[in-house]
Amino acid sequence: MTTSRPRAARFGIGIGIGAALAVTAGIAPAAAVDPADLEERVTVDAVVGHLQQLQDIADANGGNRAAGTSGYEASAVYIEQALTAAGYTPERQYFDADLQTIDAYTLTIDGFATSDPIGIPMEFTPSTPAGGLTDLPLVTPAAPLGCTADDWAGVDAAGAIALVARGSCSFAEKSAAAAAAGAEAVIVYNNEPGPLEGTLGAQTPELAPTVGILQSEGEDLLAALANGPVLADLDLQQHIDSVETFNILADTPTGRDDNVVMLGAHLDSVEDGPGINDNGSGSAAILEIALQLAASGELENTVRFAWWGAEEIGLLGSAHYVDDLYETGGDAALGTIATYLNFDMVASPNYVIAVYDADQSTYEAPVEVPEGSIATEAAFTSYFDAIGQPWIDTAFDARSDYNAFILAGIPASGLFTGADDVKTAEQVALFGGTEGIIMDPNYHTPADNISNINTEALGIMLGAMASVTASLANDTSAVNGVAPIVDPAPAAPVPAPEVTEEGAHLLAASGSEISGAWIGGGVLALLVGGVVMAAAARRRRTV
DSSP: OOOOOOOOOTTGGGGOHHHHHHHHTTOOOSSOOOHHHHHHHSOHHHHHHHHHHHHHHHHHTTTOOBTTSHHHHHHHHHHHHHHHHTTOOOEEEEEEEEEEEEEEEEEEETTSOSSSOOSEEOBTOOOOOTTOEEEEEEEOOSSTTOOSTGGGTTOOOTTSEEEEEOBSBOHHHHHHHHHHTTOSEEEEEOSSSSOOOBBOSSOOTTOOOEEEEOHHHHHHHHHHHTTSOOEEEEEEEEEEEEEEEEEEEEEOSSSEEEEEEEEEEEOOBOTTSOOIIIIIIHHHHHHHHHHHHTTSOOOSEEEEEEEESSGGGTSHHHHHHHHHHHHHHHHHHHTTEEEEEEEOOOOOTTOOOEEEOTTOSSSOOSSOOOTTHHHHHHHHHHHHHHHTOOOEEEOOOSOSTHHHHHHTTOOEEEEEOOSSSBOOHHHHHHHOSOTTSBSOTTTTSTTOSGGGOOHHHHHHHHHHHHHHHHHHHHOOHHHHSOOOOOOSSOOOOOOOOOOOHHHHHHHHHTTTTSOSTTTTTTOOOOOOSSEEOOOOTTTSBOO
16 A cells, blocks of 8 residues: 655755755754655555554544543553654653533524534533523624624623624633623534534633534524524533543654754544544654654754644643643743644545645734744745645644644644645645545544545655654754754764664564554543543634
């Protein structure tokens, strides 16, 4: 199943964005990894081998790999065993995560079928009173966005369910404004095609029970309201539990620890499926890069790999890592990370090839983009341009694990093949696929399994990931201005890190020597029964 892909030219991006600048300035990197060689060794077959292991783990552990479950624990053990066999010393970083469980949910609205409740409860929504809300009228604000008290001026919302449009302000602001106006609950309708999976950020007293619905459903309700009252019943019962989970961190054995290149992908799935694209694909891809980099000799810069926990319930693992880094070392510790590369969903069935838009050429970012991010984005786009691969921007919109890094002033970018956005005709012209459906039709469902991985998309992304990682391992001067250390005395050849016999099998067979027989052995399942609302904060939109 090996998928071939064109490589960038041997020089230019092929020798690394920073290395090219260093050579121009007459500075020779102290050590070098050949980007083309690493790209050649990071194969689709190898990554699919890791994905099969993650699929087997999910199958043996209730169908998922969600945070706090035996499936997540077993996924972590697989990653750790592979890293250890290749010469790494992986470490777990533990933290507590809040898991929201929806115990009961029914939304019935005049004129809508009642066999399948419409809408999706927003993350951190409060509950309705016991027994739910019955025969409450829908009411709209004077201004449809419902963001402020002024938007509700002159509207009698007492004892009603507010119907507001998505846009302009956060869902939490909409919920609080409606509640302050007297509404018992809030329904937010989308302003674009596709489901509305939102988050209120935190469960606070000023919020009302809040649900997101489709744009088309909102339009139908507005039309119905124009012809008279519309009544609704809402029963939403939930509770929140705290569980202990963890990140996995591993550094290359060599390289400057004051100039770290960091790669990250979240390891957890949603509770409703195995999460093989979201985000087994990113996790397996950076694992294979780590294994092959271990056989690449001494590095100029340390490369740190992170498998994040609890991304699907609020980007918690990456946020904990950055917070802990600052608390223990302050700005100096943050400054040791040259740039962060995020890989979340890199094998979507109806894919696009997207790069996080650090230069804001297409999307305005909601936060200040750290200096160095534009050069990080350019590392990926230059690679794609060099091989003639079309690409598009994807927004820096706080929906994945890069968010904590850019908020802390650390440069970042990364790659993405699409989730719940609907594919356009223009995107079909660039990448093929199907217009009018979302980029991953199996997103957050049991069908996000290995049979739906797009190996063509995966192969394209692996080439960029491996090439850019090698280039930055050699030289980050284009990203953060830190040039390689030049030793005036010739250095003795440095052997590659020792790889165990098991690690050799891993490098040759992409994990096939690590058996799944241990899966589930002695592992405690921590989740309480019920439906865990674990839609990603990356796609769980705040606005």
